[in-house]
Amino acid sequence: MTKPELNILLAAPRGFCAGVDRAVQIVERAIEKHGAPVYVRHEIVHNRFVVESLEDKGAVFVDELDEVPADAVVIFSAHGVPKSVPVEATRRELIYLDATCPLVSKVHREAERHHAEGRDVILIGHAGHPEVIGTMGQLDQGAILLVENIDQAENIIPPRPEALAYTTQTTLSVDETADIVAVLARRFPQIAAPRKEDICYATTNRQQAMKDIAGLCDALLVIGAPNSSNSLRLVEVARQNGCDNASLVQRARDIDWRAYQGVNTLGISAGASAPEILVTEVIEAARLHFNVSIKEVEAEPENVSFKLPQQLLA
Secondary structure, eight states, X not given: OOOOEEEEEEEESOSOOHHHHHHHHHHHHHHHHHOSOEEEESOSSSOHHHHHHHHHHTEEEESSGGGSOTTOEEEEOTTOOOTHHHHHHHHTTOEEEEOOOHHXXXXXXXXXXXXXXXXXXXXXXXXXXXXXXXXXXXXXXTSEEEEOSHXXXXXXXXXXXXXXXXXXXXXXXXXXXXXXXXXXXXXXXXXXXXXXXXXOHHHHHHHHHHHHHHTTOSEEEEESOTTOHHHHXXXXXXXXXXXXXXXXXXXXXXXXXXXXXXXXXXXXXXXXXXXXXXXXXXXXXXXXXXEEEEEEEESSOXXXXXXXXXXXXX
């Protein structure tokens, strides 16, 4: 039987960003240098394939530091941690490596700077996300106020509205965040903005690539984890920009290809914590069911890289 034709539009950039690549390298290099096991507090990035691959190499993932044995090596995830975590690691004399993405660390420094200059800080982000927990943990409890949506921005009552600044989680929807910022700027005209936008380059580029292909696709797959903020945002952006049939999948094995039998053009992207091997896996699975042709649509070339911690370079 002849396979139906399927045109795949492959969004670029997609997949691993520089911060995720650095975090994974930190775990791998630490295992090479110190030997297994190396402990990692929380998922190093939000992707089970990546986590399980690192477990196979000797990484042990834990929820909190009290699960880490004395004298062990522990790594903090790319999402960042509250200040109390390295303090506790030092107290316990653990060897620790910080895999926090440098762009998340930038947000931490901004919050500290605004606080030092006498401003209260509004953080735009999602409650409970590890990055938000880490950023709010840079200052004393109550010094950072969380705003998740436009409704909260309209109703928040800061204690000192004349002395405010805002910062954001790095993996938010660019458009939705702009709407929230507009509300805050209208209500608090003197609010201080970041010196440079906090939503990271990788989030912005992947969302723009999604906008470029969404209206051209009958269906769209975003490869990523259900707890990955940037992956979930890509699905939202697809739906907001012309492709209602947009889904998040973790692996090729999760796809029911029968649902795509009437699809002419399928878009594919991947969240910033999903490795390219998972994209290849999905394309190869599609070839089993369709006669596939592929076109890559690039929004913005990326050549960003971040240095590894000095402890791993010595």
